[in-house]
Amino acid sequence: MFRNQYDTDVVTWSPQGRIHQVEYAMEAVKQGSTAVALKSNTHVVLATLNRADSELTSSLQKIFKVDDHLGIAASGLISDGRSLCKFMRSECLNHRYVYESAMPVTRLVREVADNAQVCTQRSWKRPYGVGLLVAGHDKSGPRLFYCCPSGNYYEYLAHAIGGRSQAARTYLERKHEEYPDASLDGLIGHALQALDQDFKELDEASLQPYIQALRDAEGGDGGGGADGAAPMES
């Protein structure tokens, strides 16, 4: 990314037809910590790698429950993620109050995306600096979406965002045919492996059974670090 005279605010186009501020916002997502999500025919799993800044503190919460049937994982400016989470929770609650049913995932994702788009077209605002992996389960089954600071949203079978997400995406693409029929434990195993192929950083006690199962299956080896698997079950 090069600095130029067309990137000062979000309401200026560059001669190449780009809005640099939006692209810089997407860059902020790439600098965030890794978040991974994948779905089967019955479940969606979200996983994030939580790293504490120092030994004196714990890591930020990056996975948020939005409703009984829906959760998100954020990568980038987590504070922006929390703010979006508050909005999503409020929308879901409102929907439940009025219609006495769970909010469809697609509808919520579209509202979030529309919100994000507004921030790309106002001179007094800035784009959100967070990418959201939205995992939910409604009448149409398990759904997984990625919401981008640009205001776009995409549906995925499996996706990874944040730092070192390319390695995760490569892994996910390689194994993607196994996901639809995988069991929940199988999905979690895939998520952990996508997050950290050598298990160098995953040392939380609750993850060890999954890691052991993977090691047994593939004969690999691993070590320890921070954790973050929080499956939203169907």
Add this chain to the structure above:
Amino acid sequence: MLAPPPFRLHTPASVGPANASSDNTRSRPAWSPYDDNGGTCVAVAGSDYCIVAASTRLSTGFSILTRDCSKLFKISEQVYIASAGFQGDVRALQKMLQTRNVMYEHIHRKPMSASALAQLLGNNLYYKRFFPYFTWNLCVGLDPEGKGSVYTYDPVGSFERVGFSCQGSGKDLIQPVLDNQLKAASPLVVPAKDWMSALPLEQAQDLVRDAFVSAGERDIYTGDSVEILTITKDGVNKEILDLKKD
């Protein structure tokens, strides 16, 4: 407190702006936003349990709407609301409290305690001080020490924590019975704080059952059946007791 009378077919000629204060022929409104659907609720708090019960008959005027309407509402695993009165307002109140509980759990990452919900309910009732929820409420749950707690309300949010209470159409029939069995004869005999029920669980459950059977005899709006919930630290136990259908 009596509800305004049900819908009237004929209205007096003088429906309109203020009559002179000396005019005795005050007209009554043609339509009331309220109705009284009857029903009785009872709650008893013990040293490690809480019983809440409500009759299941829903009435209007002198008719029965249904024999199978629950007046007990779960807010969280161990906190329940029992409401008698106008069913429309009861449902609106239940939905509102449920939504507020979910919001609370998102922010505080734990369910509401009975005392927190009690305060929330009281506040929300008073917000509508000048167009009240026509509901007679009881809020029950276990307190942080594991003892039962019962909060009793009037329609505009005046509330207090008590050891036992009843609300609804049969309350004047049942309250004296509870006072007789559960309250100390005098505050001098037992310190004021301890006039909560010291009955063991089974005896308290029997008392509640007998109270409803007796109320069902004389109160026309109480009958059909009673839902009785017993809340302890091990969970919630539900029992249905049949009453006379007349």
